Amino acid sequence: MAEKIAVVESFLSCHVCSETFRDPVSLSCNHNFCSSCLKKFWEQTENKNCPICKRKSSKEFPGINFGLKELADSFAGRQKPGSSEIEKQKEKDEVVCEKHPEIPYWFCEDEQRSLCPVCEFSLHQSRKVVPIEQAVSDLKDQLKSELKSLQDKRDKYKQVEETYSEMREHTKKQLLSTERQIRQQLPDNPERITLYPxxxxxxxxxxxxxxxxxxxxxxxxxxxxxxxxxxxxxxxxxxxxxxxxxxxxxxxxxxxxxxxxxxxxxxxxxxxxxxxxxxxxxxxxxxxxxxxxxxxxxxxxxxxxxxxxxxxxxxxxxxxxxxxxxxxxxxxxxx
The missing domain is CATH 2.60.120.920 (SPRY domain)
Structure with missing residues (x-):
């Protein structure tokens, strides 16, 4: 049990401050850090490289990874600001088992919550239950897929916008050229017939x-x-x-x-x-x-x-x- 908890703790720890993530952000290289730690690190190094692999970030500053934040907050027993005592107790009950205070490392996909491996696992054998590490990995894959879909839509939108802009400019040039041709003074050509059809x-x-x-x-x-x-x-x-x-x-x-x-x-x-x-x-x-x-x-x-x-x-x-x-x-x- 202690080994598994250590694995979860390692996964949810920031490589800069060595603490459990607070408002974690994910870089394009898939390394995660506390938002404040990454910001401070970038200010000190005067660049926007990953503290681990040194790869340059593709974003000015990444947004909060809310899936990872929820897992980190649950692991650390943090409460949402402004929650009532009843809500705080409810969140605590969902994360920590009173009989077995160990951090749950199973996740019920049907109920979308963590399970105590001693008290609740046998009650959920008919449901889809996976190790919490797998749940975290699946969630990250899902978020990546959704992010990829959004990026593809954004790229397609930009492409359509660029094509539209090019067509608009081309049409404007054609319009101006045609207008100049219509208004230009042509020489008196004896072959031209203008009086009768x-x-x-x-x-x-x-x-x-x-x-x-x-x-x-x-x-x-x-x-x-x-x-x-x-x-x-x-x-x-x-x-x-x-x-x-x-x-x-x-x-x-x-x-x-x-x-x-x-x-x-x-x-x-x-x-x-x-x-x-x-x-x-x-x-x-x-x-x-x-x-x-x-x-x-x-x-x-x-x-x-x-x-x-x-x-x-x-x-x-x-x-x-x-x-x-x-x-x-x-x-x-x-x-």
């Missing part, structure tokens, strides 16, 4: 015969045809005078941009545009039966590009016009 074909023609079809549906306002490369798309009207050879639809009328209006048997849904560059002709047909609508005749001296323009659709079902790629036919001559 119009677009040019990517391929221009300077010879040969070419044709394609455009599906306009019931769109109320559109303009399709060809435009010369040097035409001013932002100021001029879409007429042959300014280098536009088109068929225009608006106010339920079909026009050629040269003050000529055409009548059709029924509303055009799909139009074929035909260019004969060498003969100087741009013709428009009703795709359904190839009924001729109109033809522009002129002398072409520069590259021509397909031209498409739409106005707001309002209540029409068709909100855009489509180039029918499957029906495009291109033929070249003189090449």
């Amino acid at each position: 119009e677009v040019l074909g990517s391929e221009g023609f300077s010879s040969g015969k070419h044709s394609w079809e455009v599906e306009v549906g019931d769109h109320p306002r559109w303009n399709v045809g060809l435009v010369k490369e040097s035409a001013n798309k932002n100021e001029a009207s879409a007429s042959p005078e300014y280098g536009f050879w088109c068929l225009e639809h608006g106010d339920e009328e079909y026009m050629n941009g040269a003050d000529q209006t055409f009548r059709v048997k029924k509303s055009l849904q799909r139009i074929r545009v035909q260019l004969d560059y060498d003969r100087g002709e741009v013709s428009f047909y009703h795709s359904e039966d190839m009924t001729h609508i109109c033809t522009h005749r002129d002398t072409f001296t520069e590259k021509l590009f397909p031209y498409f323009c739409v106005a707001p659709a309002k209540d029409a079902k068709t909100t855009d016009i489509k180039i029918c790629h499957s029906d495009i036919s291109l033929s070249y001559s003189g090449m």
Whole structure:
């Protein structure tokens, strides 16, 4: 019995003052000391190394190990400050057996209390009882596991916080960059179209015969045809005078941009545009039966590009016009 008590006493003793722990703290190297002893030792040595293994502490100052404190206080018979006499007596009864004043070295895990090895052990054979050293070790392992879990959560939180900060800074930089791009004064590029919602074909023609079809549906306002490369798309009207050879639809009328209006048997849904560059002709047909609508005749001296323009659709079902790629036919001559 005396040997076992000596083992417990050694486990619960501070290596600095050689007394039973008071407010014990645990370092990362798993060595334990009285809080005041460790503080005094660090002040004297002017470093934060472990008094035993000399390993540097990972913390500014560790917190109280309450599990170890409770065991040390129980071993030393200390009472909590401010406890009533009844509470003090109760704590004493739980720690020290009146018949056998030896320090109990068994621990009932079901009741979470120490047991007298003579009086109570036989009464707890159906319960889970372990040596107090094992209980202390298990408690330390549990605390380490919980501490590890908290540290992992803290590290994950820091990682998420860092990622969020990086994303926030990146987003802010993107926002500022985009805002600068929006507000920057761009040079006057003749290819830019800003006055009307119009677009040019990517391929221009300077010879040969070419044709394609455009599906306009019931769109109320559109303009399709060809435009010369040097035409001013932002100021001029879409007429042959300014280098536009088109068929225009608006106010339920079909026009050629040269003050000529055409009548059709029924509303055009799909139009074929035909260019004969060498003969100087741009013709428009009703795709359904190839009924001729109109033809522009002129002398072409520069590259021509397909031209498409739409106005707001309002209540029409068709909100855009489509180039029918499957029906495009291109033929070249003189090449």
